[in-house]
Every structure is written in structure tokens, then in C-alpha cells.
Amino acid sequence: MRTNIPQKLRGMVATGIVTLSSVLAAQAEPQHGIAMYGEPALPADYTALPHVNPDAPKGGRIVFAESGGFDSLHPYIRKGSTPWQLRFLLAESLMGRSWDEPFTLYGLLAETVETDDARTWVEFTLREEATFSDGTPLTVEDVMWSYETLGTKGHPRYHGAWNKIETMEQTGPRSVKFTFNTEDRELPLILGMRPILQKAQWEAADFDASGVDVLPITSGPYVIGEFEPGRYLTLKRNPDYWGKDVPFMKGQANLDEIRFDYYGDGGVTFEAFKAGEANTHRETNAHKWATQFNFPSVQSGDIVLSDVPHQRPTGIKGYVMNTRRPVFQDIRVRDAMIHAFNFEFINQTIHGNTKRRILSYFHNSVLGMAPGEEAQGKVRALLDGLADDLPHGAIEGYSLPESDGSERNRAGIRTAMGLMEEAGWTVQDGAMKNAAGEPFTFEILLKSGADENRQEIEIFSAALSRLGISPTITSVDSAQYKERTTAFDFDMAYYWRGLSLSPGNEQKLYWGGESADTDGSRNWMGVKNPAIDALIDAMLTAEDQGDFRAAVKALDRVLTASRFVIPLGYSDKSHIAHAKELHFPDRVPMYGDYLGFQPEIWWYEE
Structure with a gap:
């Protein structure tokens, strides 16, 4: 054939x-x-893989408390809201x-x-x-x-x-x-x-149709069990799984049942975990991890607190500006937003200074650029050939602004005001306006229940008010958030892209020019830059590690200096609270708590 x-x-x-x-x-x-x-x-x-326990017992269950819901169990098409885990577990x-x-x-x-x-x-x-x-x-x-x-x-x-x-x-x-x-x-x-x-x-079903009527038949160790859309979903380990003796699968798929219970927002999921409705919980707020995980089941030892280190890039997490919208097409405006965002004060107020700031897309890894330093060697050679399409700072060096940690952030606001003026916006009658008298305003889209994001944005909004800018803050449920971001129907939104130590073709989906006009692509910022496309191609065609790293570092420089995202903070470890019966291997994989970690290589043991 x-x-x-x-x-x-x-x-x-x-x-x-x-x-x-x-x-x-x-x-x-x-x-x-x-x-x-x-x-x-x-x-x-x-x-067996080196980071699994090949002798892990089979049995038990893991229960996740999730925010949002689902209306489809078909993870291989764009339509519908599907539990993201299904793409990796079925x-x-x-x-x-x-x-x-x-x-x-x-x-x-x-x-x-x-x-x-x-x-x-x-x-x-x-x-x-x-x-x-x-x-x-x-x-x-x-x-x-x-x-x-x-x-x-x-x-x-x-x-x-x-x-x-x-x-x-x-x-x-x-x-x-x-x-x-x-x-x-x-x-x-x-x-x-x-x-x-x-x-x-x-052959007799519509592959394009989303929903819960047709459950995909797959070869994986888990099959879909009982479920109710928007409330819960269970995956059952197949006792007749064909691949249990394949070396790659030894020590994996140890749990008999994986269950997802869905709640309205993030705050409720934490309470559900504390109440014993779930037996594992990932905490992304380091300050909360340090101050709010002393409840009775932790004190009794029934709940274990585990820090899981990793060696992967930070990726980019923050508030992305949609350049499809006229309000954010000017890089000076985007730069002004970054200066107005007082990360140091936010980190102190909300996170107790527990976060380090993401300085570039591949920060915290051998692939990341050196902030503020001029490009050298192979990186410089790549960028010199693309100079006409580069933002300022890509070659010369770019660093994120740092505030003095005070709420007023006078230097940052002053710089932001100057950048807005260069872009044609000035304060008129207390409001930021252009020469035609039209006000500068935009909408910030958040997901309901994202309390931490809401706090960050409220501080940011207060800072913008000193520039004469009054953004609209809109919170929507998970389904609406997905629908709007899929259609790029937002001005600014919370955004996260995890990146690996071996980036590849997915970079075209994230920020390649061809994906900018494709609904459902991950190019939320809407960038179309020939230099970025050329550097992705250079990365994909590199034949040795040196050329590959040079291409990624050059790409990191261009993405960061383009000021598409207001970066937030990161931690070099993940925080997981879990029942004492749930275990993971002593040797943590290079990527840490990432894909393929929980629940894949965990096991349940009394």
C-alpha cells in the first residue's frame, strides 16, 4: 500500500x-x-527506563481535583473541550x-x-x-x-x-x-x-465530531470508564493491556484507576483536596505552599509534601499581548506595559518573594540567552543575517526592567510614559489618548477561579491608572476562555508555553508566521516575523549540538526582545502534595514534574 x-x-x-x-x-x-x-x-x-520503579506494585487510585469541565472525550480534534490529560493517557x-x-x-x-x-x-x-x-x-x-x-x-x-x-x-x-x-x-x-x-x-463515525458518544478505541494501558460531563471522569487500567512487558512500559501505568473530579475554580479544588476528595494536588503558588499547607492531614503525616526538582527551561508564562489588535502592534506600547508591570512588588505582595523572574523563553537552561549581553559567535552570525527583521535588543542585548520593589515604581512608570508618548499617546484630561483624542484602553482576559492572576492584574491595573489607562478585566469560565483564545478574541490574556530541552517543530505552532492566522494555533501573540521563521528552520536543520544551541539561543533573543509577553515568575522545582500511599521513584527524570511523570510512573502502596 x-x-x-x-x-x-x-x-x-x-x-x-x-x-x-x-x-x-x-x-x-x-x-x-x-x-x-x-x-x-x-x-x-x-x-526499563532509568527513572521508573520497574518493581512498582499495581493497584490503587489517584484522584485529581480539576477546575473547569469537559464536553468531549475526543482529544485528537480541535472541536470541543476535552480533558487535556486524555491526549497523553489514551x-x-x-x-x-x-x-x-x-x-x-x-x-x-x-x-x-x-x-x-x-x-x-x-x-x-x-x-x-x-x-x-x-x-x-x-x-x-x-x-x-x-x-x-x-x-x-x-x-x-x-x-x-x-x-x-x-x-x-x-x-x-x-x-x-x-x-x-x-x-x-x-x-x-x-x-x-x-x-x-x-x-x-x-469507518461509520464522523471523526470531526466532538462529544461523548464515541469513545476512542486505543492501544494504551487505560480505557475510559465512568464519566459525567462537567463533573467527573475515570480511566481504568486495562488488565489485558498488550504492552505490559515491553521494556519502555515497565514501571509505568501502575495505578488501577485515574479519576478527575471537576469543580468551579482553583480555590475550590484546593479545598476539595484538603477535605480528602482528592489525594493529590499540584501547587503553583510558592508562597501558598510555604504558608497554607499545614492543615491537619499534613500534620498527621497522611498527606506528604514533595518538592520535585527539574532541569528544563522555564518556558514563557505571563500576560501575552495580541498583536492582531491595533492597540498592541507598536513594540513601544508593549514595552511600556512591561515597564508598568511591577514584578518585584507583585512577587513580594502575593508570592512572598518566592519567585524568580522568567528572563527569557529558554531561561534556566543551556538554551537560554544571556540577558543584557551582546550576541557573540554563531549566535551573532545568525542574527546578523536577519538584522532587518530584528527588534532592538536582539543583537545588542535585552534585559527586563527591575523596579525598586516599592508600590509606586516611579522609574518604571516614567519610562512607560515616555514610551507611550513616542508611540503617539499622551495623557489628556487625565486619560491616555492619541492625537485624535481616542482613549487607549484594552481588555485583559482571565479564567474564572484564577485568583492569583486576578491579584496580579489588579496591581497591574492600579499601576496603569497612573498612566491614565483603565483596562477592562474580564473573567470567564474554562469553556469560554478556550473558545475566545482559540479564536484569538482577546487583547491581553494569561499565557503559558512550556518548552523542552529539545525544541522542534512545535515552535512553528507557537510563533511561526504560518500559524498566526490559524484558529486554534498556539501563536497567541499573532507574530509574523521572517527572522523567527528563519531561526526555527535553522534549529530544525542543524546537524550538530553546537549549531542547534546557537539557533535556539538566537530565537530566544528575538522572541524576548520582541516584548510580546509580560513575564511572570518561575520555580526550579514543582510542589506536589499527595496521600502517603502515593509514591514516585527516588530518581526524578530530567524534566521533573512534566509530561510522563504523574500519574504515569507513580504507584499506590499502603
């Missing part, structure tokens, strides 16, 4: 790619894993990611992966024993259908890689090969992580 996709590349280009891959095929060999750079850390005969992929390495995959549904040195193609061979939860075999036909359906009808996150596939063909009873139409060394890994669904289930 062979599928040609898409129509845009044919003839000599396609023939050249296929011919090149055929010539190099003889040089390639099937492997048990694949790394973005270098070789996988684990040998072919590894028995379907399996051909390869599984080890979160104890920057970016390495090991065989899961596939027993081997094969590619050429230039990574112009990749071939996967399925495990013969792989089955879906209903006991039917998982076949190459299911794989090929899944890739095409997700790439054309699925969530936009799946479309980019699909458009880079020139041919998809079955090469053996259990083998499938993808040949690419573009240079992108990450593609073999990206394709290894696509969810595989059952073709037969959807």
Missing part, C-alpha cells in the same frame, strides 16, 4: 528524494531507539519518549526504527503482539489511516508534519515507511510520537 501526499511536490523533486532514500537505505539499520542528536543513552537490551505512539533525556525515543508500538544519515525518510516496524483495547490487532493499515486522518482532519497540531511527507508506503507485513519532501531532521522523531487510532471504529 502506498499513499502519495500532498499534490504540491512531484516529478524530479519527489523522485530525487525517494532515490536518495533508496540509496541510503542499505546503509541504515533498524534501531531500538532514536535521539535528536547522537545516540540513545540506553542500550538495545535495556529492561492512545499510544510508535515510539515513546524518555523524559530523562533531552529528546530520545524508544520503541513502543514499533519494535524498531530506521532512518538514513540525512534523515530524509524513516521506517517503523510494528511489534507483532500490539493490539487495541478490544483485542483486535494493531496493523500498518491502522497506522497509515491514523497519520492521514490526523494530518487532514485532526487537530492543527498534526497538520504541519503531514504536509512534509512526500510518500507513505507499507514496506512489509508490519513495516511502514515515510519519505519527506523537506529538510527537517526532527521529522523521524515527530512521526514516532503520533497517536495511533483504530481505523475500523471510525
